[in-house]
Amino acid sequence: MTAYRTDPGSLGRPFGRDYAPAVAPLVADPGLRRVVDQQARELLNGSDDPEVRRRALAVRERVRGRWARGGGRVEMLPDQRDQERALVLGGEVLVSAASWPDVEDEARRERLERVEVGCPDLEDRVVRLRGDGDDVDARLTRFVTDLRRQGHATSFSYVTPLSPVMKPCSGRPAPGLATFAEYGPVDRSHGRGVRVAVIDTGVVAEPRSDGWLGDVARIAADAGPASNVDPLDADPADGYLDVSAGHGTFVAGIVAQVAPGAEIIAHRSLTTSGTASDVDVACALIRAVRENAQVVNLSLGTSTYFDEPPLALAAALDVVREIEAARGWETVIVAAAGNAGTRVPVWPAAFGRVVAVGALTSTLRPTRWSSRGHWVDVSTVGEGVVSTYVAGSQAPDVAAEPQTFGRDAWACWTGTSFAAPQVAGAVARAMTEHRLSSTQAVRELLAAGRPVADFGKALRILPGV
Template identity: 55%
Template sequence: MARFPGRPAGRPFADDYDARLVGGRPRAASAPAAMVGLRGPGSGYLRGLGRSLSPDDDADEAVQRRREAVIERLRTGWTRREAPELEVVQNDYGSDVFPVAGEILAATATWDDIQTEEGGAGLEVVPLGHPELEGRVVRLRQAVPGTNEDVRELVRSLQGRGHAVSMSYVTPLGGRPIMKPNSGEFAPQVADFPAYQAAGPRYGEGVVVAVIDTGVTQDPRSDGWLADVPRVAHDDASTAHDDSNIDPLDAEPRDGWLDVYAGHGTFVAGVVARVAPGAEIRVYKAVGPGGAGCELDVASALIRAVRDGAHVVNLSLGTQTLFGEASVPLGVALDVVREIEDERGSVSVIVASAGNYGDAVPTYPAAFGRVVAVGGLTAELRPTTWSSRGPWVDISTVGEDVVSTYVEGRQNPAFGSGAEFGENPFARWVGTSFAAPQVAGAIARTMTELGVSGPEAVNALLAAGKPVAGFGKALQILPGA
């Protein structure tokens, strides 16, 4: 197997992304970035650099207001033209999950079994609305309307009898709403970040990396960063979906502020570009700037990305489920991906953030065995309190104070300082959302540096990693702080 000869454990790229440098130039010392946080059951949140707060601090009224505001934007900041009713329910592990009210999803073969063994269980088929999954996933509702609790209990009952069914979930960015950058505190610290063209060797050249996220900002930056990322304008179709990959930043209902997750896709794409500046980055929109995207949208985008030729796919999103069950549509999408790979004779690598739940409960899609699950560490490659962890996490890297490309606009005071981002901004952000694209970029770089396939690059990085209990193999890629 290809290796990184002469490199210390956990540092496959040695000092190429040294903490003393920003994009290849020295950075002046500055105060740490401040961050505001959102906390739900089961994890800490950060306020200030690297300080974990105890559960008692969750009573803070300002934090609770922020959490409620984020949930409201999850309800309204949807990728579909007509948003369904969204529930907020605690699962069996005490964490918030976001099922679409009244919907049940099943693979087609599972539905055939339910019809045969359970007489349909009082369910009826409703339109799926996702051509990539037609004939493979069935969307169901109760024929005689009941309460949302009735639907959830029906799912639990069907699962107890061995049927692979689930609710239809929203997949929050990074696994759950947790941390938002505070622009007024840190934007000046990275004001002299260099132009993209001057960022050094073109690591990852010839590798296609797909980013499935909120989309990308419509107006290209004037400093060269992300200049080659294709922008697809909105169409005028009246259907539920269009092919646009543009992040609206302030989605309906517009309020004049950046939405809580506005710029997430632009930031993630910039992380990939920092690690693998030669890679071809393609951005697919499956999540709105409020942080809401249903599993069906994400699954469909995954299929499209692989069919379009992506060598590496990054998913900085995910969710726990009500009963610990695997995601039905994402599992089906992985089956479709395997079929595409068999036809073309090569295998794509799928990378996903492990989530920000602060526990060991599996988050999907990261917890699928086929997916490279990425956790978040401190700048010293030590465990964080907020990252999901467990034996299903493959690789971890720095997830605190990651620097990347951001978007113009003014931050909503409900989520931060209310400060304004100017032209060509760079920001710092915290979460497994920003650990995952480092690994995606590292895979792209390794493919070209060692001349190997995507899966072989993953194996080489795993072999180069340093074990950290609960976090798989730790890699130092980009610095934190």
């Protein structure tokens, strides 16, 4: 039986109006609409508005500072159109292990040293090269370009941020939902028994008193790299929330709203500056799949210099396929399409096996700021999404209207980051509601969607402000 193919009048509403009554109190504040409009303008007009440019520069400097404190260097690399920009790790490139024997001599001539990849699952699949000197970036650009012309698999070492281009877009306090125990009329059985991994900035350490995200396991900060706790104020530690603090908590709360019975596993791969290397993200993805996540949400992505897939993420998907073949079932990977407003592919969303999610307005119309194109599979509301947030004050140099949030805060945020977890939650709900596998659930949800040019199939799940 086809689970979600219903009458034409309900096309695009796989769950009817289940979520609208529960969220209705959140959209009653008329001031939120103005803030949502401002958030959308910031995403769209980042290169035109002087204040937005100033805040974007402040974000960029915070990102550079975070990597410098760790001994690294981040650079903005214009693509070949000189429009989109990719964040790369300065002085580093990746080469596939298969190509390495043919390019080793050339790497030596360019004074590039082989270093550890930093992910055990990728050490025999990817070679990481590092160089130095004043001209290293020019040498690496020439090195990568020449090798690609010869047909070798190589790429820059990309930084994978929460958006293809880091743009500040502040949250805004919103009225709270009911406690998790009272959350209704959503059926608490939706998603029960489904494990959803959220690879992001982690989850806030202090459990909320309203019960939301109470079942999400916290691994304390003293556990080192294994910790999944969002430090909130670390990049830099200046008394303010970091640029992307609370992002993972917000995303996890969206999954919980759509599939309140799902088991949410939080992985902290991104720093609170909103960035991670593609190797770090690749390693977290492999770990989540190996730990039997049926659905993985990646509210992050990067464009690339040649529009090529980042090598580490491509290798990670090869590992994922091997894990799936050994155990006999597949994990659904959901990723945000990005906020660039162009058809330029954003990775990992643009991989064929990944469910790429674009963003629509609250009326299910295409947003001007969402990335789009033939590679986008599905879209849902991404403007004015309301979810769980964290306590603290926003830094005045990166927020248009700095806000202070208390305990059990809810916030209003805009971006494809917040469309993707709705789809991840919808997959979990569809699995339990109709006893489907994760891949069957995706097919049924897509069949229920309303086609929108360049945005795949439109679904209404959570309402936006």
